[in-house]
Amino acid sequence: MKANIVLLPGDGIGPEIVLQGQRVLDAIATKFNHQFTYQSCLIGGIAIDQTGDPLPQPTIDACLASDAVLLGAVGGPKWDDPSAKTRPEVGLLKIRKELGLFANLRPIQTFPELVGASPLRREIIEGTDILFFRELTGGIYFGPSGRETIDGVEHAMATMVYSVPEVERVVRLAAEAARGRDGRLTSVDKANVLEPSRLWRQVAERVVREEFPDVKYDVVLVDAMAMHLISRPKDFDVVVTSNMFGDILTDEASMLPGSLGMLPSASIGADGPGLYEPIHGSAPDIAGKGIANPLATILACAMLLRHSLKLEDEAAAIEAAVRKVLAAGHRTPDIAAGEASIGTEAMGDEVLKVLA
Numbered sequence: 001m002k003a004n005i006v007l008l009p010g011d012g013i014g015p016e017i018v019l020q021g022q023r024v025l026d027a028i029a030t031k032f033n034h035q036f037t038y039q040s041c042l043i044g045g046i047a048i049d050q051t052g053d054p055l056p057q058p059t060i061d062a063c064l065a066s067d068a069v070l071l072g073a074v075g076g077p078k079w080d081d082p083s084a085k086t087r088p089e090v091g092l093l094k095i096r097k098e099l100g101l102f103a104n105l106r107p108i109q110t111f112p113e114l115v116g117a118s119p120l121r122r123e124i125i126e127g128t129d130i131l132f133f134r135e136l137t138g139g140i141y142f143g144p145s146g147r148e149t150i151d152g153v154e155h156a157m158a159t160m161v162y163s164v165p166e167v168e169r170v171v172r173l174a175a176e177a178a179r180g181r182d183g184r185l186t187s188v189d190k191a192n193v194l195e196p197s198r199l200w201r202q203v204a205e206r207v208v209r210e211e212f213p214d215v216k217y218d219v220v221l222v223d224a225m226a227m228h229l230i231s232r233p234k235d236f237d238v239v240v241t242s243n244m245f246g247d248i249l250t251d252e253a254s255m256l257p258g259s260l261g262m263l264p265s266a267s268i269g270a271d272g273p274g275l276y277e278p279i280h281g282s283a284p285d286i287a288g289k290g291i292a293n294p295l296a297t298i299l300a301c302a303m304l305l306r307h308s309l310k311l312e313d314e315a316a317a318i319e320a321a322v323r324k325v326l327a328a329g330h331r332t333p334d335i336a337a338g339e340a341s342i343g344t345e346a347m348g349d350e351v352l353k354v355l356a
């Protein structure tokens with residue numbers, strides 16, 4: 001098959017990990033006889049530096065014309081000035097919106113080969129397999145926001161807004177996914193306090209009752225979920241939640257496998273190209289040192305092949321290769337737990353050796 005993949009390396013460790021992802025995609029193309037072509041485009045801080053815009057129009061056009069997008073990360077201290085006119089993160093939010101990527105799938109799996117990397121007890125984490133659906137183009141990230149001086153006092157606001165269709169579509173996708181898995185769906189909200197969460201709960205309950213009566217459904221408040229997630233993670237199958245709650249809970253969930261560097265994600269919409277990225281950021285503390293874990297990005301490439309290109313065998317080959325590399329004891333520092341470690345490129349090399 002021929003596929004046109006846009007690469008958005010971005011900032012910090014972004015270029016280092018996207019390079020490893022591209023090498024793995026190339027190995028898959030050779031092994032399975034596909035033709036992947038790549039176009040690298042600007043996003044984030046590097047785009048601000050070069051064009052003044054965190055998401056230049058040529059990047060949007062290239063993404064819209066592509067089969068799939070692979071993103072590294074955006075942001076970093078260089079662009080952190082709170083009074084700056086624009087921020088790298090604006091580019092990421094905008095590309096999600098431009099591509100209509102309303103659902104962000106974040107699988108949280110523990111790897112039997114890696115249980116030592118987690119700070120949590122083996123009996124709690126072993127066998128965890130959760131699929132988060134994070135709503136991605138609505139909620140507090142996209143509601144009315146701004147600053148205003150009232151009676152000489154500066155105020156800032158960001159508003160959480162959800163509409164019925166926005167909740168319906170992401171809950172439907174999550175419930176469908178639950179059907180193909182263990183048949184359980186948990187919706188996470190803050191309906192005891194927030195009006196958009198009350199709407200979310202009503203709509204989610206109705207959609208599941210009317211359209212997915214076979215799915216076992218429950219609701220959990222987000223504060224309690226933060227605790228349940230790391231005390232009884234095996235009790236969860238598919239979880240659906242709003243934009244900000246999903247962002248926070250999945251970073252927390254990275255302590256189940258043991259590192260943010262292990263968690264990939266797929267952002268998808270009703271149609272058009274999907275966007276694939278690790279859930280972590282640009283990791284300024286380790287950028288340029290060649291020690292970032294590329295496995296989240298490599299696993300995001302597997303999701304790209306599965307969801308956008310419908311290449312299931314190829315996706316499974318990457319996932320199997322990652323497990324094999326972990327089973328052989330190869331570790332970047334974030335998952336080394338005191339053992340010897342290797343760098344970003346060497347980890348990419350190990351995955352390539354298995355795929356060769």
Ligand SMILES: NC(=O)c1ccc[n+]([C@@H]2O[C@H](COP(=O)([O-])OP(=O)(O)OC[C@H]3O[C@@H](n4cnc5c(N)ncnc54)[C@H](O)[C@@H]3O)[C@@H](O)[C@H]2O)c1
Nearest residue numbers: 073074075076260261279280281282283285286292293334
């Ligand atoms: N999708 C994105 O582009 C994205 C996501 C999150 C944060 N960010 C941005 O990244 C910047 C830094 O944010 P932060 O420091 O809060 O979060 P971060 O995810 O970049 O880093 C948090 C911690 O995890 C470690 N880490 C992250 N990825 C790793 C990897 N692959 N291998 C090894 N260790 C890894 C980092 O070294 C750091 O100690 C900010 O500007 C933020 O806005 C971007």
Ligand SMILES: CC(C)[C@H](C(=O)O)[C@@H](O)C(=O)O
Nearest residue numbers: 075089092093247279280281
């Ligand atoms: C950088 C930021 C805009 C982004 C988000 O909050 O969505 C990040 O934390 C993520 O998880 O992809």
Ligand SMILES: [Mg+2]
Nearest residue numbers: 247248251279
């Ligand atoms: Mg995040």
